Amino acid sequence: MTIKINCEIALTHLKNKQFITAYNLFLDQAESLKKSEHLKSALLYMLASECKKRQGKDFENEIKEAGSLFVKYSKLENSENVKGALLCASKCYLLLGEFDKAKDVYQKAKMIIPTKIQVTRPIAIIDDSKSVAMKLKSYLEKLGYSEIHIFENGKDSIKGCKKLFSENKLPIVLLDMGLPDLEGDVVASKLLKDNLQLQIIVITADEKNTSRVNKTISSGVSAFIQKPFTLDELKKSIDIAESEYTLLQ
Structure with missing residues (x-):
């Protein structure tokens, strides 16, 4: 074989x-x-x-x-x-x-400048704050992404991402830690359980060394962004996710 x-x-x-x-x-x-x-x-x-x-x-x-x-x-x-x-x-x-x-x-x-990656992947924003979600969407559009899905809670995001998986699409997931129904680490674990090749970027107001963030990072996420964030910080995290994705292809 x-x-x-x-x-x-x-x-x-x-x-x-x-x-x-x-x-x-x-x-x-x-x-x-x-x-x-x-x-x-x-x-x-x-x-x-x-x-x-x-x-x-x-x-x-x-x-x-x-x-x-x-x-x-x-x-x-x-x-x-x-x-x-x-x-x-x-x-x-x-x-x-x-x-x-x-x-x-x-x-x-x-220190390594990556070659330009053609933007074809969808993005899944999981955040219950409409203002943050729209800010992220605006930033992502500036980076060239066009297929952007927004989910306001954990359960809808899991369902929505599974639908994308069924369509052979592997989104980059921008995951807020403080969702109204599920903790971020729970959402991350469930999504990674369904697709180990998924890239998840955690977005939170928490410090990186908190137990909640450490638990989520240890589940296998690709990057971490602390609120408030800049376009440059988002771009660097997206670059990390895209680099990991390229390796897996």
Whole structure:
């Protein structure tokens, strides 16, 4: 079987909560590609770690392998998405609690000017404040995005995003932490459970080191913006999400 077919089978097992089977499939593929295709192997290790995470088991070894491989990929001469790889490595180091390494790799990523990405993806804004949602919409339109969906609560956002998934669309999600019906970390977890490749940007008035924000970030979100925010801050977060998305294609 090809890697793609094996990965699809593993993802099906993961979705069906057959975590051990999914883990073994992801791990076998990751190890078989470790020396030849660093990027694919790193992503497969990340998926293997997700299987362990959902079982409540320690997934440090898989995250270490992924982080190391993302860095190795970034050093190859012909690597196409060095910035995306470094951002993923930074996320791995954050999960491991290696904050100095995470900061160092993130700073290297920030120095890289990404190639212009053609805007084709939809955006899902999840915020109960109409003024904030309209501000975000205005900013996003300036960045070139045209398909923008606005949801005022968690339940509607989950339903709306699932509809986009069914249409083979993978939106960038801008998620407010303080929703009237569901906490932001709950919404993030539910969306990522349905689609692990989703990019979520958390928007909140909370400090980054609060337990609520840390819990949401640890669920696998791509970036964090603190209110009040600027167009430049939003653009940087969108760039991170787009870089991650490009890596996964």
